[in-house]
Amino acid sequence: MIIKKTGTRAAILAATVALVAAACGSDDDDSTDAPDEAAESGGEFTIYNCEPQNLMTGNSSEVCGSSVLEQLYSGLTAVDYDTGEAYGVVATDWETEDNVTWTFNLRDDFTFHNGDPVTAQTFADTWNWVVDPDNAQQNANFYDKILGYEDVINGDAEELEGVRVIDDTTLEIELNEPFSPLPIMLSYTGFYPLPDEAFEDIEAFQESPIGNGRYQMDGEWQHDVEIAMERYEDWPGDDPGVADRIVWRIYDDINTAYLDVQAGELDVLKQIPPERETTVENDFGENLVRTDTSSFTYMGFPLYQEEFQDPDVRHAMSMAIDRQAIIDAIFNGARSPATAVIPPVLPQHREDACDYCHFDPEAAAEMYDEAGGPDELTLYFNSGAGHEDWVEAIANQWQENLGVEEISFEDLEFAQYLDLHDNAEVTGPFRLGWVLSYPSPQYAMEPIYTTGVSSNYTHYSNEEFDNLITEANGVQDQAEADALYQEAEDILLEDLPIIPLWYETRTTVHTDRVSNVEVDPRTFVRVEQIQVTE
């Protein structure tokens, strides 16, 4: 979930990074225009990837691993990005009366690539294994809404009390509290099913994972070289993969990959180096796709520090930033200014949600003065991830527009950066980001802004906001829930514990050999629908 980088080298770091984005969806060609009816399947293409931190569903919290895993696995559900709603993949349908106890009906024709059937028991076994602290899976805390999570984590129980197998095709899930986005959440990487074989030796298993997805591994994961997969012909879904074979070429440096696409050695590159934005149209002509994503960058305030407690200080600082100017000058236009915290890629987004996100230097200066904003600021960001330029630009604007006299910078290695946050030792505005692991307005807000949650680095706490989120999570009706989420968002944008800055626009380039290249809001290329044209 965080975006720790925009750049190239950072991609390598995916590990530390964290951009999780992993929700799924993949398993179906959601939405978007499906390939032409006449789309001919077949062929092989290569696509850029960074070296995954690992290839274990329960342990993959970054985009390099998750984008591969979502082709190898099919979850209970996937998401249609047009409507923002979940639909069944392994599940046929589900029902709940109170958003607490859910019954999922499963298809009986899904199999793992080794022939093992996928049943309700498979999901229960996988989930219990992922949550078991002995297995140290990074995605374990995505299960914290399921009844019995705490007991398993504390070693008081072996299995999740809230996951019950009724029969082979019926799975019952009971939660701690009402949570209506459950079907959307279950589309996330961390909830994919694993075959029994995986539990014998997970480290060996991940070198050539066996899944139940559209594609299966073709040989082993060649670290830092490539991951090859071929279509799994027994995948029972409606929209199997189009190409016969997909090769993920692993690159260290996105600049190298860019040259390779130019030379025709690589077919798809999902993100270009920022400095190429100015020349990409010359280099690729029609073979480029621009997509809005949920990748959100913000400046948070350490609300535990005295000088940032007046909301007007925060409002003024937000209004003193000319987002578009920074986007044009530093990102060559490849961002869109943020005017909300629910991102534009979700149907619940409202363009005019934020009253303090437009550039108004005069009003900002006056407000800052009256509220007695600090004369000296220290800005925090993690180093080596391409943040230097824009953080400096913001500092300049604050100096110019608010009369801040002195601004200093703390750029730290990521691990060190997080340590400072954990110890509440940050003394000024800090950079962080967020990518939706699953596309729900709940996920855009609850994990960052509710009281006491682990990614709430501002230490923001507003009871009314918390209650609205809880209420929205519990409501049956989607429209009603959306309205409540938006109401919560309004409170957030009034309190402004963070300054919304921008959403990333992805530029994806490809060769003449492929068509129908699309990127979804999680920043994943929909590889399963890419067509090889020659």
Add this chain to the structure above:
Amino acid sequence: MKRYVIRRLLQFLPVVIGATFIIFALVFAIPGDPIRALSGDRPLSDAVQETLRERYNLNDPLLIQYGKYMLGLLQGDFGTTFSGRPVNDIIVQRVPVSIRLAVSALVIQGVIGGLAGILAALRRQGFVDSLVQVSTTVLVAIPTLVLGMIGQVVFGLHLGWFPIAGIDQGWYSYILPGAMLASTSMALVARLLRTSLLENLRADYVRMATAKGLSRTRVVGRHALRNSLIPVVTFLGADLGTMLSGTVIIEGIFNLPGLGREVFRGIQQQEGTVVVGIVTLFVLVFVTLSLVIDLLYAYLDPRIRYD
């Protein structure tokens, strides 16, 4: 000679122990908690973090951690990465890549640099000499990083002579990265050999050989050149260190899955086992090669004795 070799081999031990400990301590001293950073700003649950710290001995004090690591190392176990992959596997996969890159670079700097140096010395002040002087100055002045990127765009993308990245085409894939890695040293070898050869060509023993009526080829090849190689060999030995650090850059640019890249990643992620494992290997290679080079002196100049 034999005693000399044994004595040198015994010196390996403290060097390796000292080097591994220093590196281990340096990684240990990097601020920030590597486990905390694993999943970015969405923290892992405490239970998961605790299991991981326990598994990688991160709760132990430095000396205990180092002791456990060395104990494993003695049994041939280099430990595992944070995602559970044995470092042994990583080394086995990457060593051939790095060796090929190093060999390509060595051959290129030895052959091309050597030839350029000889030709320049033999035709002093001539066209070739001026060309070598100018081109080597330019090469020495450009950092490997810049040269690598330029070479990649010119020879890989625009001319299409060599692959831009990867190791798909076997040895052929290593020519361009090898040349870029070798460039600085190649220029230095050329200059060094030129100077050294010029000096020797004026020496008494060469005049003597010429006076005896030996052919020019024989005078230069058997006498002057052999003696002139001593400083070059010394340089090549010392240069290995520079080359190892160059692999980090070149492997990154040309996307070669070698050891340099892995060390870089290991440092960034504070994976002590990976960094120490690979650097230990580097140290071993380095000390072995310096021994080989010391032994070469005797061959080049029979007057050199080892006891």
